[in-house]
Amino acid sequence: MTRRLIVRRSPIHGNGVYAAVDIPAHTVLIRYKGRLITHAQADRLYDDGADTGHTFLFTLNDKYIVDANVGGNSARWINHSCAPNCHAYIEEVDGARKDKVIIETRRAIKAGEELTYNYGIVLDVPHTPKMKKLWACRCGAKRCTGTILQPKGSAR
Ligand SMILES: [Zn+2]
Structure with missing residues (x-):
């Protein structure tokens, strides 16, 4: 893949993806x-997903x-943020099978900045304090919802 992106440890969570160079606004990244x-397969395979607070799943459409x-x-290493730059x-x-998930910059990004987007996750189960904690956000934004x-x- 492109040299514009670097994967390394992130203070937000696990691995993160960083800009290797300055990237203009509205650039398709990856x-x-x-x-x-x-x-249905996702429910079977990752039944416990809602309890881990981690996911490598992205809802493409009603089918897939x-x-x-x-x-x-x-x-998959791009972290969630409450104030995302992508x-x-x-x-x-x-056809639903060919739909694509594209990640694009929202604003100009400087080399070295971590790339983030809003995962937009809404669970089918109640968002109890326990669930919110499992899905804790450490993005560090001023308006971080936690x-x-x-x-x-x-x-x-
Ligand atoms: Zn946050």
Whole structure:
């Protein structure tokens, strides 16, 4: 993949992805890759996912989820932030199977900055204090909500 991105340990969580060079606003950085699985498969495979607070799953559309546990690229290391400098969007192609998750910069990013986007995660289960803690956010933004989980009913 491109030399614009570097993967290394992050103070937010685990590995993070950093800009190797200055990157202008609205630049397409990387596609979030992985195998395609259905929502039902995801539930079967990662039944405990809601209890770990970690995920390499990205909801592609009503049918499919991108599972970066298999065939994932460095996009899976991009951390969540409450004040992200990137955003992820779905590029719709003919047929749900071909849709793509694309990560793009929201603003100009300086070399050395960690790249982040809002995961937009809303769980089917109640967002109890325990769940919010499991999905704790340590992005360090001034307006950090303390959790990766987004308010229920919030649009992505
Ligand atoms: Zn945060």
